Amino acid sequence: MSLSVAYNTARSSLQASQSQMALVSRNTAGASDPGYSRKIGALVTTDGAARVTVLRASDRALLNKMLETTSDVAMQQSLLEGLQRLSQTISDPELDESPAARLGALSAALQQYANAPEDTVLARGFVKAATDLATSLNQATSTINAIRQETQVQITDSVARINDILTKFKAANDEVMSGSALGRDVTDALDTRDQLISQLSEEIGVTVVYRADNDVALYTDSGVPLFDRLPRSVKYDTGVSLVTGKPGGAILIDNVPVTGDSSPMPLSSGSLVGLVKVRDDIAIGYQRQLDELAQGLISAFAETDKTGGGKDPQAGVFTYPGGPDIAATAPIGLAGSIKVNGAVDPSQGTGGKYERIRDGGITADVDYTYGDGTASFSGRLYQLIDNLKADRDFDSGLGLGEKMTLQDFASSSAGWVEAKRQDASQQVAYQTTLLAQASEALSNATDVNMDDETALMLQLEKSYSASAKLISVINQMLQTLLNSVG
Numbered sequence: 001m002s003l004s005v006a007y008n009t010a011r012s013s014l015q016a017s018q019s020q021m022a023l024v025s026r027n028t029a030g031a032s033d034p035g036y037s038r039k040i041g042a043l044v045t046t047d048g049a050a051r052v053t054v055l056r057a058s059d060r061a062l063l064n065k066m067l068e069t070t071s072d073v074a075m076q077q078s079l080l081e082g083l084q085r086l087s088q089t090i091s092d093p094e095l096d097e098s099p100a101a102r103l104g105a106l107s108a109a110l111q112q113y114a115n116a117p118e119d120t121v122l123a124r125g126f127v128k129a130a131t132d133l134a135t136s137l138n139q140a141t142s143t144i145n146a147i148r149q150e151t152q153v154q155i156t157d158s159v160a161r162i163n164d165i166l167t168k169f170k171a172a173n174d175e176v177m178s179g180s181a182l183g184r185d186v187t188d189a190l191d192t193r194d195q196l197i198s199q200l201s202e203e204i205g206v207t208v209v210y211r212a213d214n215d216v217a218l219y220t221d222s223g224v225p226l227f228d229r230l231p232r233s234v235k236y237d238t239g240v241s242l243v244t245g246k247p248g249g250a251i252l253i254d255n256v257p258v259t260g261d262s263s264p265m266p267l268s269s270g271s272l273v274g275l276v277k278v279r280d281d282i283a284i285g286y287q288r289q290l291d292e293l294a295q296g297l298i299s300a301f302a303e304t305d306k307t308g309g310g311k312d313p314q315a316g317v318f319t320y321p322g323g324p325d326i327a328a329t330a331p332i333g334l335a336g337s338i339k340v341n342g343a344v345d346p347s348q349g350t351g352g353k354y355e356r357i358r359d360g361g362i363t364a365d366v367d368y369t370y371g372d373g374t375a376s377f378s379g380r381l382y383q384l385i386d387n388l389k390a391d392r393d394f395d396s397g398l399g400l401g402e403k404m405t406l407q408d409f410a411s412s413s414a415g416w417v418e419a420k421r422q423d424a425s426q427q428v429a430y431q432t433t434l435l436a437q438a439s440e441a442l443s444n445a446t447d448v449n450m451d452d453e454t455a456l457m458l459q460l461e462k463s464y465s466a467s468a469k470l471i472s473v474i475n476q477m478l479q480t481l482l483n484s485v486g
Helices: 003-030 060-089 099-115 120-182 187-203 271-300 355-359 379-389 406-446 450-485
Strands: 039-046 049-056 206-210 216-220 225-228 234-236 251-253
Touching: 049 187, 060 120, 060 187, 060 206, 060 271, 060 406, 099 120, 099 271, 099 379, 099 406, 120 187, 120 216, 120 225, 120 234, 120 271, 120 355, 187 206, 187 216, 187 271, 271 379, 271 406, 355 379
Parallel strands: none
Antiparallel strands: 039 049, 206 216, 216 225, 234 251
């Protein structure tokens, strides 16, 4: 081997060691960054010279698994947060503030009043219990509407984040593609791109499709394109107003609905899905249950034509803006408007009288009168007690059963919310465990191990010293040769 060849080899080795040592330093600096992937210096020999090509530790299968579990956790977390807020309508069972507890208090007050129908104090207590029950239903509806409005704001924010991430993703993807074409080191740009995909998976389920030239395309978990060279437009349908008991606007990607009953390719994971489920499924389902409960109360306390004339039943103790006629099915939002009839509540200042509860005629129509003219008449009150205890037909689509008492229905409704909250809590715990395992597996495959980097640095330092020593020896030999010629 000539001295010039030996020198070029030693110099090439020295430069390769320097490049690899720089990568080790780069890895060490990025070790604390959760989005950083370990960089690997691969030695490539070209024309007898060693050159370092920078590679990046990655595992597509593990990354896809982490993205999937991230979306699942985000969806379940959104559901849990919404259900926890809905649980406010039930409150602490010991406080007896839920509709079910208020209904129980109403039944007890009615029983006491029936035992002493001439006692105005007990009548006042019954009206107070009825008012508390109506108020709890009103407040529950207000809470549901407030939760839906808050969720709507979160949906709008989520859509804005998705569009922002897709815009940033385009810049990162373009950098990766152009850098790859020019032979530049694009490993940091790849890290950025993966970080953006991870952030996107929190908002919406994502499927990553890798293509030639280091390009990728993004699709939703249902197959709708999110990014293909250019980001797709994600927006909320503002043409649909958010009203009580009605679904809100759908989420559109390229004007294709991806949420709602009309969606041909509905999303199945991500925070956005959880928010839409809270707004359009869970909250509306609970509202329908409360409306059905309110309808049952109005019907249970309704007055009927005692003359046999066939007049329709009329609202009694409980009424609503559409009264005194009673609707065949519960109007949407009825729980928010049910109230105690002013005709039986003197405190409302409308000339109400307690004895109308006992004697009937709340509608001011003598045909609906029950009493016999004595203060001790209790037949109507015991009839109301029987009405509360009687099994009633309920909408089977509410998921609580078809036939039961009002008390059982109210308790089942409260249990429905709690069961869903508990299930969401268990799912969050389970999916979080899966995410931790997936993240750990990906971390083991791609993250920086400081022990390994330290050991590699020591090896590179030895290689660097050996190359430097060889260059020093070659320099001495060349100097000796020059001296001998001179």
